[in-house]
Amino acid sequence: MADLKTEFAGIRSPNPFWLASAPPTDKAYNVKRAFEAGWGGVVWKTLGEDPPVVNVSSRYGGLHHHGRKMIGFNNIELISDRPLAVNIAEIKAVKAAYPDRAVVVSLMVPCEEQSWRAILPIVEETGADGIELNFGCPHGMSERNMGAAVGQVPEYVEMVTRWCKQFTRMPVIVKLTPNVTDILMPARAALRGGADAVSLINTVQSIIGVDLDQMAPMPVVDGMGTHGGYCGPAVKPIALRMVGEIARDPGLAHLPISGMGGIETWRDAAEFLAMGASALQVCTAAMHYGFRIVQDMIDGLSAWMDEKGYQDIHALSGRAVRNYVPWNTLNLKFRTIAHIDQERCVGCGLCHIACEDTSHQAIAVGGVSGARRYDVIESECVGCNLCAHVCPVAECITMQPQPVDGHVTWREYEHSAERLAGCSVAHGV
């Protein structure tokens, strides 16, 4: 059996699945039940200074698409609205009761040295395994010069990280906001400040929809709305890219990454690990399906790792990073062609319409005795994949790699005699 034990920034957990800082980790009642369900660790809902914040009602918005609920999830919630002492007492009790699980405390206090110096010993006294600096909250807290307002300024990220390293012995994980142009800037700043690890992504600034009766952004609070933080399956591509970007950067290659953003299945988990994460966090999927989903993720991940021969998380972590390259180094000679399985085809014609109207006119429509038939015109097909994506039948349209006729990258092709002579490299004409 694959070994899922994880050591992340010196913090041990029986598996890489941690609950992200959010409502599922807001109180001991939740966290204990999460641990009983099998979660390897938690990042406690962000603590701040007293008096606690006041939250609004309502707080959440969902993006539902064609019968699939919550493919995206949006919130305008702030950090913990419970008194600091209550959270601290519960964290201490939970850590004592579950010494083998990772208990990390998320923190957000004003960007002043004294505020950080004051809260760190209080947290350290709980016996927690580490802290996560919430530099990501994109709403509410950022208007008070915290959260993303800090995370978007590399100098602040470095400064606060350095204070935390100075005032505590606990490992410091810096949680990054995706609401920046270049994720490498805050990641490098965290490293300069002495961070033991980074975690990403926090939520993406968003308006989930507009209530057209009340004429206000959703969720509507007494007739008005505000932008919030977007997460769930829809943000996974954004998160994977940012995780990979950090993992492949030579200067950051040794900085451990806790990956999150849309993880819902063992396959999502495996993808984040492959892109360079060595621990994982989950929020929306737990809020959608409950704590028990972790068992499916544990079982699925370990079964797949057994099948592929990955003995532990370390062996899997970062395996796809070397293949995440700049566009300019992709092989222009490589070509795939769509193939339609006529046995599976239901004749809906979506592939033809998509290709005819918006792509390369490479799917011909024909047929005998009233039955429509669609065939790929191989000479016209550029292998864009659109037909395979619009086809509603599983494995009806597959992309078939063609024999590779050499290797030419754009960098090589750009100044080549072939290009100057007006030849298309991919088609060899």
Ligand SMILES: Cc1cc2nc3c(=O)[nH]c(=O)nc-3n(C[C@H](O)[C@H](O)[C@H](O)COP(=O)(O)O)c2cc1C
């Ligand atoms: C309702 C809600 C509240 C959240 N509160 C916090 C928070 O207090 N601190 C924090 O660092 N992140 C917070 N997050 C962000 C999550 O920790 C996580 O970064 C994000 O949801 C992406 O993961 P997911 O796609 O699995 O949900 C919150 C997310 C949600 C949905």
